[in-house]
Amino acid sequence: MIKALKGMKDLFEPENKRYEFVIQTSTNIAKKYGFELVQTPILEESSLFLRSVGESSDIVGKEMYRFVDKGGNDVCLRPEGTAGVVRAFIEHKMDRAGVKKRYFYHGPMYRYERPQKGRFRQFHQFGVESFGIDDPKEDAFIIAMLKEILDNLGVKATLKLNSLGCPECMPKYREKLIEFLNKIPNLCEDCLRRKELNPIRVLDCKNSNCQMQLKDAPLVTDHLCSSCSEDFKNLQEFLTILKIDFSLDPWLVRGLDYYTKSAFEFISDEIGAQSAVAGGGRYDRLVEFLGGKPTKGIGFAMGIERLLELAKPPLEPRSGVYLGVLSESATKKALKATYELRKKIKTVYEYELKSLKSHLKQADKSECLWCACIGENELIDDTVWVKNLENKEERTVPYSTFKDGSWLTMD
Ligand SMILES: [Zn+2]
Numbered sequence: 001m002i003k004a005l006k007g008m009k010d011l012f013e014p015e016n017k018r019y020e021f022v023i024q025t026s027t028n029i030a031k032k033y034g035f036e037l038v039q040t041p042i043l044e045e046s047s048l049f050l051r052s053v054g055e056s057s058d059i060v061g062k063e064m065y066r067f068v069d070k071g072g073n074d075v076c077l078r079p080e081g082t083a084g085v086v087r088a089f090i091e092h093k094m095d096r097a098g099v100k101k102r103y104f105y106h107g108p109m110y111r112y113e114r115p116q117k118g119r120f121r122q123f124h125q126f127g128v129e130s131f132g133i134d135d136p137k138e139d140a141f142i143i144a145m146l147k148e149i150l151d152n153l154g155v156k157a158t159l160k161l162n163s164l165g166c167p168e169c170m171p172k173y174r175e176k177l178i179e180f181l182n183k184i185p186n187l188c189e190d191c192l193r194r195k196e197l198n199p200i201r202v203l204d205c206k207n208s209n210c211q212m213q214l215k216d217a218p219l220v221t222d223h224l225c226s227s228c229s230e231d232f233k234n235l236q237e238f239l240t241i242l243k244i245d246f247s248l249d250p251w252l253v254r255g256l257d258y259y260t261k262s263a264f265e266f267i268s269d270e271i272g273a274q275s276a277v278a279g280g281g282r283y284d285r286l287v288e289f290l291g292g293k294p295t296k297g298i299g300f301a302m303g304i305e306r307l308l309e310l311a312k313p314p315l316e317p318r319s320g321v322y323l324g325v326l327s328e329s330a331t332k333k334a335l336k337a338t339y340e341l342r343k344k345i346k347t348v349y350e351y352e353l354k355s356l357k358s359h360l361k362q363a364d365k366s367e368c369l370w371c372a373c374i375g376e377n378e379l380i381d382d383t384v385w386v387k388n389l390e391n392k393e394e395r396t397v398p399y400s401t402f403k404d405g406s407w408l409t410m411d
């Protein structure tokens with residue numbers, strides 16, 4: 001038997017309804033904030049991610065679905081969404097034009113990770129990217145938008161905020177951090193590796209022994225230059241004006257050089273251990289890193305799989321018409337009526353002959369609002385019998401009125 005690949009799964013109802021709810025809610029809110037959809041290919045040149053995500057990261061080092069295609073190109077399935085959007089922004093010369101652009105995207109991403117609960121090798125993200133705007137008001141609105149999305153999904157999460165400085169202040173801070181790390185006697189293997197490649201990421205270590213030794217580490221927020229510190233102060237003030245609660249977390253870091261200034265995460269502990277449902281921040285140097293004209297940027301991404309567990313879609317009301325026939329001679333009328341009625345409303349036509357009782361039972365299961373039946377009596381009168389499954393009212397409507405749907409709006 002052929003099975004889906006490890007770490008990949010099929011999505012059926014009712015999970016798809018939740019999926020749709022997450023995407024639809026996020027899309028509607030992103031549009032209200034002035035973001036437009038961008039769709040980029042799932043397959044990209046590997047070098048895009050080597051340069052953006054960074055060769056030292058686990059993603060590029062171990063987790064990429066990377067192969068050589070028939071044309072000899074080194075390609076891979078996208079492990080995240082930002083790089084492709086930035087590539088498209090540059091390729092279509094929007095960096096040269098100096099335009100301000102706000103995009104949202106969603107779709108599957110791929111990482112060859114060790115499968116574990118809640119982690120998939122094909123997973124889905126919804127994200128936004130804003131280009132060309134160097135103003136902490138944009139940071140505040142991006143966070144506000146993300147908060148509104150989570151609120152509308154019914155996801156309770158708390159906001160953590162940090163600033164990662166800029167090319168002016170970050171390198172000096174990094175020197176201090178390395179100096180500190182060099183004095184620590186026993187960091188874990190991962191930290192020793194990170195210390196060389198990406199010292200900031202050491203602060204992120206989950207190892208309790210490391211955490212204990214790092215509690216007096218110098219913090220980036222104590223080393224911000226005046227421009228970074230002013231932007232950070234402004235952002236906090238804007239969030240306060242918008243009544244968005246946050247806590248400062250100087251341990252919230254990103255390991256990549258192109259990340260600058262604001263970094264944020266929404267953390268939920270609703271199901272199981274605390275984990276981030278969404279994260280983002282400024283990446284003022286990424287466009288330049290990928291060969292474009294320097295352009296400021298900020299964005300976030302949310303993991304859909306986690307949101308599927310946490311989202312609380314509203315109960316859907318009954319809708320549509322279930323149509324059943326009680327005798328063979330009614331089938332042609334039912335066929336025609338179904339075809340016409342479907343132009344107005346969802347119609348479920350049960351082909352099989354059944355008793356009225358079985359039809360009613362099945363209509364109830366189908367979650368339709370109406371159960372309609374055509375039997376011998378209705379054939380003689382040229383009518384259709386209908387029952388509202390919510391208020392239990394029954395009535396008989398003329399066949400012509402039934403099939404054109406006008407009975408739906410009559411009382
Ligand atoms: Zn700075």
Ligand SMILES: [Zn+2]
Nearest residue numbers: 188191205210
């Ligand atoms: Zn460690």
